[in-house]
Amino acid sequence: MNSLHTYLVVAALLFTLGVFGLLQRRSLIGMLISIELMLNAASINFMAFNRFLAPDPLIGQIYTLFIMGIAAAEAAIALSIIVAVFRSLSSIDIERAQKLRG
Amino acid sequence: MSPLQNLFDPQVLAEVGFAGTLILTFGGAVIAIFPRNILYSVLGLALSLTGVAGVFLYLGSPFIALMEILIYVGGICIPIVFAIMLSKPLHLTLPKRHLPKLGLALAAALTVFVILNSIIFKTPWQRAAVTNDDWSITSLGIYLLTRYELVFEVISLVLLAAIMGAIIIAEYSRRSQS
Incomplete structure (x- = not known):
């Protein structure tokens, strides 16, 4: 519980679950949810390095705060795009979003 | 005991x-x-x-x-x-995912996991030579308004632009539909 490796493996497992969800999901909202999981794994990594290795334990916390801000912006944009895609296709199935296909 | x-x-x-x-x-x-x-x-x-x-x-x-x-x-x-x-x-x-695609996704995710683990356990992590133990929120706020001031402001701008963009995209798609 008190070693760097535990937290890094936890973050790697969470990131793997996010990658699997991103590849396996076909709905846009499900993919957005998986991306949030991956961002959280990155945050855990920052906080673990911050706790065990960094010279100044404040910098990792500040970076985690920035990641949260970016994630909030990304969720807002992604949700509005999903609503727009849904209005024009009447579906959020990613495999039907093929309007640009030649 | x-x-x-x-x-x-x-x-x-x-x-x-x-x-x-x-x-x-x-x-x-x-x-x-x-x-x-x-x-x-x-x-x-x-x-x-x-x-x-x-x-x-x-x-x-x-x-x-x-x-x-x-x-x-x-x-x-x-x-x-x-x-x-x-x-x-x-x-x-949604309809069910095909099994081969599921297997491919699982294989890709497992590859990521194995690579990450090998990096984690092969790197000799070293603690920084000098560390200070200042975890207080006060110093966090001071850092945010001095050393990371620019990043802080840029993040605020990004959030503002993202929210305005979200409103415009949602509004535009509604207008083009009707």
């Missing part, structure tokens, strides 16, 4: 709490990934993010843990639920 006393030993309690946090995190993540009903996925995401907040607590930062609950669970899960509920059939379940 009797077993009952042993149970209330702070060390044991901390271990049990950590195991509970991990179960919350990964159980929530599994719920977020697998069900085909999207509303369950959002609830699983909220569970998983609460677990991540617990992990931050164990990493020694109550402030970031509270921010995690406030911003992620409150600020990201709720808009997703709104988006699902406001547009009619978003909650419909």
Whole structure:
């Protein structure tokens, strides 16, 4: 519980679950949810390095705060795009979003 | 020491709490990934993010843990639920995934996991020579307004632009539809 490796493996497992969800999901909202999981794994990594290795334990916390801000912006944009895609296709199935296909 | 006393030993309690946090995190993540009903996925995401907040607590930062609950669970899960509920059939379940594609996705994810693990265990992590133990929120605020001032302001600008862009995209798609 008190070693760097535990937290890094936890973050790697969470990131793997996010990658699997991103590849396996076909709905846009499900993919957005998986991306949030991956961002959280990155945050855990920052906080673990911050706790065990960094010279100044404040910098990792500040970076985690920035990641949260970016994630909030990304969720807002992604949700509005999903609503727009849904209005024009009447579906959020990613495999039907093929309007640009030649 | 009797077993009952042993149970209330702070060390044991901390271990049990950590195991509970991990179960919350990964159980929530599994719920977020697998069900085909999207509303369950959002609830699983909220569970998983609460677990991540617990992990931050164990990493020694109550402030970031509270921010995690406030911003992620409150600020990201709720808009997703709104988006699902406001547009009619978003909650419909999708058709089943083909098994070969599922297997390929699993293989890709496992490759990522193996590579990450080999990096984690082969790197000789070294603690910085000089460390200070200043974890206070006061110094965090001072850093945000001195050394990271520019980043802080740029993030605010990005958030503002993102929210305006979200409103414009949603409005434009409604106008072009009618």
